[in-house]
Structure formats: C-alpha cells, structure tokens
Amino acid sequence: METPEGITQATPVEEVARLVRGTEPILARAGDSLRDLAEAAIANPACRTIAIVDDELRLIGVVSVVELLNDIFVKVVPEEFLGEIADVPAALRYAEKIGARVAADVMAAPHAVHPQDAVRDAFRELHESGLDGLPLIDADRRVIGYLDQLELLVLWTGATGRAGLVEPGQEGWRE
Amino acid sequence: MTPVVAIGIAVFVVTYAVIASEKVDKTVAAVSGGLAMVLLGVIDQEEAFAHIDLNVIFLLAGMMILADIVRRTGIFGWMAVRSARLAAADPYRVLVVMTLATAILSAFLDNVTTVVLIGPVTLFLAAGLGMSPLPLIISQILASNIGGAATLIGDPPNILIGSAADLDFNAFLANMAPLMVILLALYLVAARWIFRSYLVVDKERVRALLALDERRMIEDPSLLRRSLVVLALTLAGFVLHGVLQLEAATVAMTGAFGLMLVTRQDPRQVLREVEWPTLFFFIGLFMLVAGIIEIGLIDAAAELVTAITGGALAGTAYLLLWVSAFASAVIDNIPYAATMTPLVAQLTAEHGPSGDVLWWALAIGADLGGNATIIGASANVVLAALSDREGHRITFGTYLRYGLTVTLATMVISTIYLWLRYLN
Numbered sequence: 001m002e003t004p005e006g007i008t009q010a011t012p013v014e015e016v017a018r019l020v021r022g023t024e025p026i027l028a029r030a031g032d033s034l035r036d037l038a039e040a041a042i043a044n045p046a047c048r049t050i051a052i053v054d055d056e057l058r059l060i061g062v063v064s065v066v067e068l069l070n071d072i073f074v075k076v077v078p079e080e081f082l083g084e085i086a087d088v089p090a091a092l093r094y095a096e097k098i099g100a101r102v103a104a105d106v107m108a109a110p111h112a113v114h115p116q117d118a119v120r121d122a123f124r125e126l127h128e129s130g131l132d133g134l135p136l137i138d139a140d141r142r143v144i145g146y147l148d149q150l151e152l153l154v155l156w157t158g159a160t161g162r163a164g165l166v167e168p169g170q171e172g173w174r175e
Numbered sequence: 176m177t178p179v180v181a182i183g184i185a186v187f188v189v190t191y192a193v194i195a196s197e198k199v200d201k202t203v204a205a206v207s208g209g210l211a212m213v214l215l216g217v218i219d220q221e222e223a224f225a226h227i228d229l230n231v232i233f234l235l236a237g238m239m240i241l242a243d244i245v246r247r248t249g250i251f252g253w254m255a256v257r258s259a260r261l262a263a264a265d266p267y268r269v270l271v272v273m274t275l276a277t278a279i280l281s282a283f284l285d286n287v288t289t290v291v292l293i294g295p296v297t298l299f300l301a302a303g304l305g306m307s308p309l310p311l312i313i314s315q316i317l318a319s320n321i322g323g324a325a326t327l328i329g330d331p332p333n334i335l336i337g338s339a340a341d342l343d344f345n346a347f348l349a350n351m352a353p354l355m356v357i358l359l360a361l362y363l364v365a366a367r368w369i370f371r372s373y374l375v376v377d378k379e380r381v382r383a384l385l386a387l388d389e390r391r392m393i394e395d396p397s398l399l400r401r402s403l404v405v406l407a408l409t410l411a412g413f414v415l416h417g418v419l420q421l422e423a424a425t426v427a428m429t430g431a432f433g434l435m436l437v438t439r440q441d442p443r444q445v446l447r448e449v450e451w452p453t454l455f456f457f458i459g460l461f462m463l464v465a466g467i468i469e470i471g472l473i474d475a476a477a478e479l480v481t482a483i484t485g486g487a488l489a490g491t492a493y494l495l496l497w498v499s500a501f502a503s504a505v506i507d508n509i510p511y512a513a514t515m516t517p518l519v520a521q522l523t524a525e526h527g528p529s530g531d532v533l534w535w536a537l538a539i540g541a542d543l544g545g546n547a548t549i550i551g552a553s554a555n556v557v558l559a560a561l562s563d564r565e566g567h568r569i570t571f572g573t574y575l576r577y578g579l580t581v582t583l584a585t586m587v588i589s590t591i592y593l594w595l596r597y598l599n
Contacts, residue, residue, distance in 0.1 A: 078299045079391040082252050085295050088287070088557055092564050094295045098302050099565035 008156050013122050013136065014115035016151050025135055025146035026050045030060065030104035034072055037103055041065050048132040051143045052107045058141045061107030064131050071097050071106045112137045113147055119155060122147055183217040183470040190463055195506050202452040202459065205510070209462025217466045226465035227458055230338040230424045235457065236449055237427025238328055242284050243448040244434050245406055246292065248399035249392040251280065255296040256389040266306055266374040271363055273297055274314040278322030278359055282329045282352075283410070286319040286554035294561045302565070305377045309569060310370035312562045313577050317362060317546050319554040321585070324542035325355040327413065327423060331457075332512035332541040337423065339516040340523070340534045344413035344423060350535050354592045358543075358585050365584075369577065398438055405434040460513040468517050477521040488526050489598040492536040493590060495519065499540025500586050504547035512541045532597035539589045547582040549574040 023046040028037055030052055037050055050068070052061040074081050074097040085091050100106045111129040113122045113136055125134055126149055136145035190208025194201045213223050245251075254276060262272040273293065280289040297315060301308035323330035327337045327347040337347065367374070393399055409430030412419070416426050435445060467473060484490035495515075502511050519537050523530030545552030549559050549571050555578075559569045 083392050091291045095561040095564035098298045
C-alpha cells in the first residue's frame, strides 16, 4: 500500500519538478569572479546553489549562496571571522577565504541529483552536503535544472496533507 | 657492548628516526619507544616513570589551560587587529608591529597558538594592502622562535631546561630575554632592506584597513576582565616563584584552575582543549631518554664532548650552541632538548656555577635553530601552510634563503653574546 511516506521517499526527482514550478539553475564558470557570482545570484534569488560548469556545461562544482556571502564578507568585516579562529584547521579555512578571487577558489565538490533519483536520495544529498538546493544533471553531467529543498517540502505536504505531523491540540498529541 | 646496551641504543635510534620521518604520529612514536625500553628490559617501569618530569608536564598543561581560556576572550585578536589598524598606513610599520606582536605573544603562549591567532590577521592585512604576505609571514616565523626563546614558558625546550637545571622564570628573563631583544631589534632594522622590494602598497587600499573595528573581537568583556586579573597574577607568580619557594608548575596550575574557578568555566570543555598528544609526547620522550641514561649512553656522550673540547667551558658552550642550532634546524627541538638535558646536566656539574652558560647555549641553539628551515619548528609549518592556502606559496628554498641567513647571523651574535657575558 502506498503511504504518504512511501510516496515522499520514492517519488522521482523529475516528478517534483512537474509538481512545483521549477526554479531555473544558475550556471557560472570556474574563472568567474565572486562579483559575477553575486550578480548571478541576485538575478535569480530562488536558486541558492550556483552550479559551476565547464565549457560543455558539465557540472564541476557548486557554490552555495551562504558560502558566497561568507567568502565576500570575510573581506568586508574580517573581525566577525577572526574571532572564531581557535585552531589550525580554522586558520587554514580562513586563509582559503581570504585568498579566494574566483569561483574555482570557493567551489565545493559537485553535489547533484539525476531526474530519476528518488526524493530520499535527493534529501540525503542535501542533508550530507549542507546545501539548500542541488543542480539537476543528465547522464552526461550537464546541468538541466535545479531542485530546492523547499520543493521537497511542497512534495511532502502534498502527499501527507495535514496528517504528516501531529500538532499541539490535535488528537494524538501528547503534552 | 652488552645486549641491553645494544637494544637501548637501537630503540632510541629507531624511535628518533621514526619521529623525524613523520611516517608515524610523533606522540605514538615517542610513547611506543618509551614502552619498548620497558618491554625489552632496558629499564623497568618504575625507573621509566621516575624519569617523567611532572614539573614539565603540569607546567605545560597549566599554560595550555590558561591560554585556552584567555584566547576565548578575544583579547589576542583584539591586540592583532588594533596593531594592524595602528600600522595600516605603512607596510614596513605593519611588518614591525606584527613581528613585535608575534614575538611578545610567543614569549607567553606556545608558538603555534600565537601564529594561529596572528597569522590570519596578517593574511588579511597583506590582501588588504595588496602586497605579498611573504615578508610578514617570514618575519613572524622568525619572531615566534625568537620571542619564544625569551622566557621559561615561551618554548618547550626552555621548559625542559628550566626544570632540569632548576632555572626559574627570572633566570630566563635575565639571561635569554636581553639577547632576544637585541636579535629582534637587529632583524627589524635589516628587514627593511631585506624585503625592500616587497614593501610597496597601494595607498588607496589602506582605507579598508582603517575601517577595521577591534572592539568586535572582544566576545565577553566580563570574562576578559577576570581573565586578565588572573593572568597578571600568574605572571607575577612566575616572577616571584623563586622567592615564594614554588615550582613553576604549581604557579601555572594555580593560575589555570584559579581562572577556571573565577570564570566558572566548564572543566570538561576546557580540559578537552588541553593538547593531550603533546603531553604524552613529552611522557614518551622522558621514558625513552630514561633508557639511554640507564644504559650509560649519556655518560659516554659527556665523555666524548669533554674529549673534543678538552673540558674547556668556552669550547663546550660554543659546540653546544652551534650543534644545537643545526640539530634543531632539521629535527624537532623537543626530543633534541629532552635528550640533551641530562647530558648538559653532567657537563655543567664539572664546571660549578659558571657552568650555567651551557644551559643558555643549549636553549639558544635549540630555540633559534628552528628558524633555519621551513620545517624547523611547528609554527613555521603552520604559517607556511596558511600562506599557501591564501595563494602565496613559500617554498622550502625560498624560505631557506631568508631563514638560514638570519639563523647564521643570530648564531654569530649569540656566540658573541655568550663570550661577552659569560666566557670573557
């Protein structure tokens, strides 16, 4: 029997794109400056993970908007970051941020999902990467879309209605 | 040579080689070597444990706890940013201020903690000024080792020497600090010429640095006030510990736990920050060295040194100074100092009170030798890695040009200092 949980877990990612109005991905090149990335993020605020691609639009890395903000503001208000440095790894991370000039300097590993991946796989990738969204890629690793974590919430609420969580005051709620 | 002596030498040499190769973590290597001395019957457990100098272990632990709590107040970052802002208009002034800040902090904190706190500020400054961080980073490497050499608590070899020779905080201040002040002053004068091609900045970029706000570095003003009071009392304790008939470890532990008491710190959190691997590294080294003491290797080495120098104090001091500097340039100066302290104890015994010069020769050589190469001390490695991550690689060869030159110059000046002050 298909349960709301089963639907939520097993639904392919491409189905999510059909259920919700999809968000356009942001594509950038490894040599783009941090300013270029910031301007691209501003132009498409619904997309919170920038896909870094090569000349054939194949995914080679990602930059989250949150990290981009940190990479830019480390040079604007360094005091906010310097106070947090307590050990060698933290100092090394700070040094990387100070030295960052282009997308290649700040991009993380190329986290992504395929259209046929189940939503549970997409969630695991989001959870493990700490990203707010993931590029959607085809079999050749070309970026074809973007999946945001909010879209997974839309799918879940659609599948469970209001039965997914027992809320205060509802039957079955225990103080 | 009896089998026990052969086994003891073999364990010692293999352990040293493994530590130097960095194939195995140095703490694991040192403790394994110490345990091998016991397991292979070179010494028994009682003898091995008796050689663990708890004054050294607890002094180190106390200073680690103190440094960790005070670091959380943000005062060190405040100092760094304040210094940077004051000097932001001129690259040479930035170099002088950051080098002095590094040397002063290194005199009271361990060198790695110092460079972790100062290094990132330096990189920000260099990026902000649009200049290469190379002159600042190299100056800070040199300053961390020179500053650390100035006090009993500034560098681990000094702690080992102070405990073994019963030389207190004031003895180090009186004998080591003057030389280090001279060396640092001369270096800063020379640095203007050495790095003249690097000390050029875009004046327009300076404005961004002037916008820095050091007040935002202070996380907890209340913790800061209480910490500074306890820190001041602890430093006073170090100055007076001879008069008070207290060992340095007692002063450090009283400061550490006194600070935990008045700042209501969670001991589990604070003790987690203690560098246990470093403490066990020392424990392993003490056990290892216990083995070679028991088999008579130290006696034999002392006889060899006496034969080379003819027993002359001056010759022995200069030999110790230069050999220690070269040894510390290529191997970790902590195991070197741990091995040399029993040897120097024997040599000083032959010369009475005037023999103390041998301790200073060992301390100067072991502390400053680390400046010669990029791998000569942990602080060097950390600063070079920071520069590398920031995009400015300092290669072994690049550093060697500056490090070796400065080390040779400091050794020559140190030789003159020893001659003028003790051997003339």
